[in-house]
Amino acid sequence: MSSARKLLYPFSLLYGGVMQLRNELYDRGIFSSKEYEVPVIAVGNLSVGGTGKSPMVEYLISLLKDNYRVATLSRGYKRSSSGFLLLNGNEPAAEAGDEPLQFKSKFPEIMVAVDESRQHGIQELLIQAAPPDVIILDDAFQHRKVTAGLYILLTPYGNLYSDDLVLPAGNLREPKWGAKRADLVVVTKCPAKISSEAKQKIRARLKLQPGQELFFSSISYSEEIFGRKEVLPLKELQKRHFTLVTGIANPQPLVGYLKQHSLKFDHKAFPDHHNFTASEIKELRSKGLLLTTEKDYMRLKNDIPEEDLFYLPITTQIVDGKKVFEKAILDFAQKK
Known part of the structure; x- marks a missing residue:
């Protein structure tokens, strides 16, 4: 300390x-x-x-x-909306929260909801036509x-x-x-x-x-990186310089993993759950190839050309x- x-x-x-x-x-x-x-x-x-x-x-x-029938319920940290929201997967991350949107994108068959009141959120889930x-x-x-x-x-x-x-x-x-x-x-x-x-x-x-x-x-960590329309082997990045973009609490394990693969990159680190400003998006668009986390991808995918943005999944x-x-x-x- x-x-x-x-x-x-x-x-x-x-x-x-x-x-x-x-x-x-x-x-x-x-x-x-x-x-x-x-x-x-x-x-x-x-x-x-x-x-x-x-x-x-x-x-x-x-x-x-x-x-x-599985449902997840989060508060939707830093989201712009309020109250109960049952995601369909097409919401912007700023409205739904990055992590709930990540769950819905990866598991579209489940129910994903956000509500700052967990009691109210559960009540709303239980009155759905097919409750969890x-x-x-x-x-x-x-x-x-x-x-x-x-x-x-x-x-x-x-x-x-x-x-x-x-x-x-x-x-x-x-x-x-x-x-x-x-x-x-x-x-x-x-x-x-x-x-x-x-x-x-x-x-x-x-x-x-x-x-x-x-x-x-x-x-x-995955051995592949994922874009909107393309999946590439991680080792493909050994041939290209890229910028790592992170808005997570501790990016050092990810940085270490990429360095273990002898990858050369710049690192732009932002606070956890960071909502990117227009000027930050403009700067990132000028960087060319971007690699990010799955959570950050949810916040960037609508603002960065799809051929320039990839994420590296992780599993427990x-x-x-x-x-x-x-x-x-x-x-x-x-x-x-």
């Missing part, structure tokens, strides 16, 4: 105390929370920044979509007005919640003991060949509660215990 952030520690104690009081009021039933007949899975984290929520939501969609069998709440671990039936808590390998502090001195949205609400804890962005010793050390540091299950996952892989993890999800989906 930097010296400047250490000075903010008293404010962290205050903020953490407020969040803890809020959680206790929900736990005691003083603040009301609504449960639903339909299975609701909440995916989230304790910290701000990227923990791999979108790849995990896509993993769950892939697991469930062939046997259940399972609802996945994206980034909803702190949303206590809805009681999910299954909570999946993500924490990144290089920045475990157990080693962090509450905002503003640290990056936690709530005190670390909020993790007790989780049913499944997933350490994300692990090395693909994480050792048994490393896993044991992490388990000891997280201090899980009885009944909580721990899993480890890694991010897998459960390092071990995949069958146990998937069984927990499928067993829950079958409960109601």
